[in-house]
Amino acid sequence: MLQYNRYIFILFLGFLSFLPLGMEAQVDFNKTPNDDLGEVEDKKQELFFEALKQKAIENYDRAVTALLKCIEMDKSQSVFYYELGKNYNKLKNFGAAEEALKDAVKMEPTNEWYANELFDVYMQQKDYKRAIRTVEDIVEYHPKYKEDLAHLYFDNKEYKDALKILDELDEKRGVSSSRDHLRNQIYAATGRKKDQIENLEDRLESNPDEETNYLALIYRYSESGDNEKAFETAKKLLEIKPNSELVHLALYKFYLEDGQTQEAIESMKIVMGSLKVNPEAKTMVLSDFVNFVKEHPEYEADLVEATTLNLDSENGKSYEGVANYFLNKGDKPKALEYFEKAYQVDSGNFGLLKNIMLLQLDLKQFEKVEAKSSDALLKYPSQPLFYLINGVALNQLGKFNRAAEVLETGLDYIIEDTKMESDFYNQLSLSYTQLNNTKKAKTFSDKAKQLESTN
Structure with a gap:
């Protein structure tokens, strides 16, 4: 019997460690009875411990039975309703879970654990409207859930409310990549590209030294087909930040379209030598460079130089692109040289290995x-x-x-x-x-x- 009581005591301590601060004070099972209610308190303690034990071994029905008896003896303890709701939730008895958790929340409206469990009940049923109302209540006491509420509004196609929250958060905390991602999803879903651009223009006006504001606006101008404004914005960024490397991801294309060949080549070289540009973007730029040199073979030396500037050792595709250029040109020794460079970076590439050996046979x-x-x-x-x-x-x-x-x-x-x-x-x-x-x-x-x- 002593061992059993010790197990239950440890189990209960483990449960208390997961309760919000202060919740454990609601049910004082350790006080010494000093009146006729002592026997009732002992019985409640025994039933509550039994409920925790049964939940821990996934006997949720038995846990529910014990908790209902606890509530029958004492309807004032919110933790009883909370635990009852959790067990009903596990049993997929969502109606009963909702009722129990609503009782717990009513007794302690500031308790985020209770509201979170009620929110989970609604989400499992895909009842987004009631889930939103629950989070709205949580936000009143715990503002950290505001961004989650914006996501819920988006999922429920309440785009205006989602944008309103994002604007409030941006104003209070500054912009963030996660909120920008959600904001762009909303603009894409609603087709409000003009509003999206206006938002970025306002950001740029209020913070003209922030490079990311320029880059985002350049991308959106280009996406909407306004290449003239995109080019102007890129040149303005270069004036303000002459050492910017990322701006050249946009500039080289504009230079090519504008017939400024030398400037385009210099921009491509900066991109290929940059540690800030990711391998995928470099591959895209090199592909454009290769296509350009096909039409203008006099710039082949610049293409070769650009690959030597590539400081990203994981970008085997850059070398492969140049290898294919020389292969199409009929320069097999040069093609082999670049396929071998690519294979040094990407030794698991079956196609590269095959191309190397076939060229070696030809040579x-x-x-x-x-x-x-x-x-x-x-x-x-x-x-x-x-x-x-x-x-x-x-x-x-x-x-x-x-x-x-x-x-x-x-x-x-x-x-x-x-x-x-x-x-x-x-x-x-x-x-x-x-x-x-x-x-x-x-x-x-x-x-x-x-x-x-x-x-």
Whole structure:
């Protein structure tokens, strides 16, 4: 019996640690009875402890039974109704949970724990209107929930009320990225792009030294098709903050469209060398740079320089973009150089590995191909292409026995690819021809011809 009482005591202490400050004073189960009510207090204590124990082991029905008996004995304790509501909520008995929690909130309207549990009951039923009313009550005593209320208004399509709260919070606390995100969602949902721009213009006017205000306004002007204002805003930012790097994400495009080629190239170089610009944005800029150089090959040296300025070691796509440019141009050595740089950054990229080995084959770098394809087969043991590449390299290096062995192994991994299968047979025919096994050489040659004739 002593061990059981000790367990219950520890369990109750754990419960008290989760109650709001002051709540534990509501039910003084530790006072020494000094009148005829002592027996009642003992019984309440026993029932309340039993309810906590049953809830802890997820016997919510039994917890409810114990709590109802507690309330029958004493209707003045809000914590009884709170715990009763929580257990009903667990049982998905939302009607009973609501009633119990409303009683708790009525007794202690400033208690955010009670209101939060009632809010959860409404949210589980997707009853947004009553959930909003609950949070409105919480906000009256706990203003920190105001931003949550704005989100609820948004979810319930009460956009005007949501914007009103965001304006109040911005005025009181200053702007924040989370509120701006919600504000932009509201403008997008309502199509109020003009209001969105006016809000940003007001911000810029009240705080003309804040770089983010310019950048946000440039983006919104561009999005609405007002490139002239966007360009003017970008140039104004550059005047105020000549060391700004992020502004060049917008400037390079405006310069290109305005025919200011040299300025555009300088802006692109600043972007590529910036530590503030993320890899995705750099990839986008480099793609534009590559497309520009395709039309104006005289600026190829600037493109190469821009990639050397790229200080972001995780941006393998930048190198890959330049590699594809040189590949399309027919400059295979340069393409290989940049594919290898990209692979150093992104060694798990299957496509890069394939491109490197195919270019090495074209450039007759057979020893490198053999080594790289052997490593690739350890990593990708079921990829038939790498068996084929390895077999080609081995044939070119005169290692015909090994080539035949690798190629025959790789055949087992081909799935519905007659072109690749034909390539395998041609290489096997070459291997066996060099090994003076004319019978096998002819067999594989005939198989290759048969597949080629059906294509």
